[in-house]
Amino acid sequence: MGDFFRKAVKKTNADGSITPFQATTAALASTIGAANIVGVPVAIAFGGPGAVFWMWVVAMIGMATKYAEVVLGVKYREKNAEGEWVGGPMHYIEKGLGWKPMAMFFAFFLMIEIGASSMVQSNSLSKNVEVAFNVPPVVTGLVICFLVALMTIGGVKRVGAVTAKFIPFMVVLYLGAALIILFANVTAIPQAFALIFSSAFAPAPAAGGFIGAGVAMAIRWGLARGLYSNEAGMGTASIAHAAAQTDHPAKQGLWGMFEVTIDTLVVCTMTALIVLTSGVWQNVPADEANTMVVVALAEVIGSGLAGTFITVCLFFFVLSTIGVIVFYGEKQAEYLFGSFIAKIVRISYLVAIVVGAIGGLQFIWQFLDIMLALVVLPNIIALVLLSGEVKTITQDYITKLKQ
Template sequence: MITFTKWVESISNFIWGLPIITLLIGGGIFLTIRLGFFQFRYMPHIIRQTFGKILSKGSGDGTLTPFQATTSALASTMGAANIVGVPVAIALGGPGAIFWMWLVALVGIGTKYSEVVLGIKYREKNKAGDYVGGPMYYIKKGLGWKKVAYVFAFALMIEIIASTMVQSNSIATTIESSFGWSPLITGLVIAVLVALVSFGGIKAIGRVTERLIPSMVVIYIVTALIIIGFHATEIPAAFGLIFTYAFQPISAAGGFAGAGVAAAIRWGLARGLYSNEAGMGTAPIAHSAAVNNHPAKQGFWGVFEVIVDTLIVCTMTALVILTTGVWEAIDADQASTMVTEAYSTVFGATLSGIIISLILFLFVITTIVVIVYYGEKQAEFLFGLGFSKVMRAVYIVAIVIGALGGLQFVWQFLDLLLAIVVIPNIIAVLFLSGKVREITDDYFTNLYPTERKK
């Protein structure tokens, strides 16, 4: 078993190294060019259509408001990675990693927009009367690759089992160390909360995420700004570190071991890619339920997602780490504690631990709720609406098992299964990029002149 586990791990590490990074970044660059650099040319319009219309119910067909669909998608990307992943990137790649994180996020906007547009274009209404869509639908209907669509759906359906276990275990471990709660209690609480929301369907998920996600983001940003404000004199130096060491090596200092330019690029690209899940194929599953009268308009909410997740929240985390100096004081193997340590410089150890634990707990709850929905939609696509309820029960049981640290050998397959999900999705998006360009041109030719005046 040990030999088999190492074999799986080595394959996963290889695939998630240069091959996946090249595919995602190369795909993002290709889509950005093919779409005429729209995210740069029309960014003010995109911001007005999203940030400026958060309370809009939208017009057209759909199950959720555009904002509800977006917060549902954000729920699966906003999580521990935004608070823990960024410090790890800085610890291993230096402050310059943040510059490359920003760069890949701007490129990833093209990918996220394309996925969401295709999700709306090829969605359909299920037997319950809800709109459903995602990569499995645009792979099957847009390209006619039925077998590939089934492989994608099956891999994601199984991957969600491992993913719920990992998410549940991460928060159970955090709460046990902070408050002494038994992992079993934490697992049961999470399972009950997830079940209560999940049994309400996508409408209940939309209502919950619409309230929780903005609240959590605001709480995190406000508390982060307080920390940064207390160290305001260090802000220019923090940006100086980011831009300087994006292009030159940085020496070791304190607990920081030093990093070359290659490490900055590698960790910055990885954090930028994984934080907003552009190209992963999950976001269009949520966005496909949105009320909308043109696919491009919902695509703009995909852009909103990247801006909030990576360019705002991850940047807040980076500035908290850099302005307080904890990145130099704490060793890389303890990087996950950096944000809590940074908060403790203002709020004290006890209160900072409570704040970060609470934020992480809510992030994990919403993440699990949404990925369970993603898994259900794969089961529905493969075997029908009835079987999706069976998988819902499987996922809820997996939450408790994961909290206890059980079946860890299943976790080893998470990255491998995710690769089976990502690769066909990004290839399909590239093959359908002509359709995305056609839809985008239609919007900016026919609707843009009117919409810009509203």
């Protein structure tokens, strides 16, 4: 088993624009962020502790989905006019299934969805920065716009280099804070796990400020937060992984599974334990669930320092998220219209960041879930129809590893 794992993660000098680790951190950058810090408490507030169990279920399914997406993304990748490796659902839908209209459909709606998502992300960050540091939202928007421009102007190599340094540090920093809270509430950890499992299959009764939740609500919120957090099924991760230096699609697919593990099974679980062991899920009203992590941390290190720490974490997480999804959107525009129009689309995203930060065009945000559905549906259809190829590629990889 040890030799098998060593061969699986062994570095190669294969074709690619960025290292496998850089591709992984780039994909992680688009998933680790506000959903991990804010989304998990919201799921618990409305779905009860049992929602965490269903998040884990989504993660287990998501590992297989993400693996298949990455495998196909690498198999059907190609070089663009600038010599960079590019790929993603639009490529494996067109080349694997021969359905170019559906590939264009996917690319168009993902391109639009990323504009709206960038605005939502920048708005959530600007509001937190305004409360914590009294900085006007437009200033936060301009700062994010400038930093994202620097991050994306160098293409996938710049994005990969930035996230490879950035994401591990931020994850370790956040998990360090989480461990401080868990250490302070260590005796409540067994009870927290008991609540997660018991509430997954039975209604969670009202307690304190928590109004109670049925099993259906636990499933609904757990599935929704899990899917939104790790993005398995959207196909976006395959856009980053298609640029990886790898000698076999299945080898890079294992990195995709690792993403889901870190994002949902580690970071989201730690956030859930913060909320449950500290008891804030019973004391903070559901409509203020996004403050639960801050409240829990404040009980240990003080409200001022806690608010500052979480806001700084959100700033860097959201910045990296926006930087990567802007790159994703640019690749959709490149696929549809060519590299020149892609650069214009990048500029439009940068403008959208500032507009979103000040709360503009909120009517567009209302269609975010609809656009997400229009992105997920063609990708899932492609994954199902191309599952035979994924199986063949996987069997070939296992055979080679055993040799």
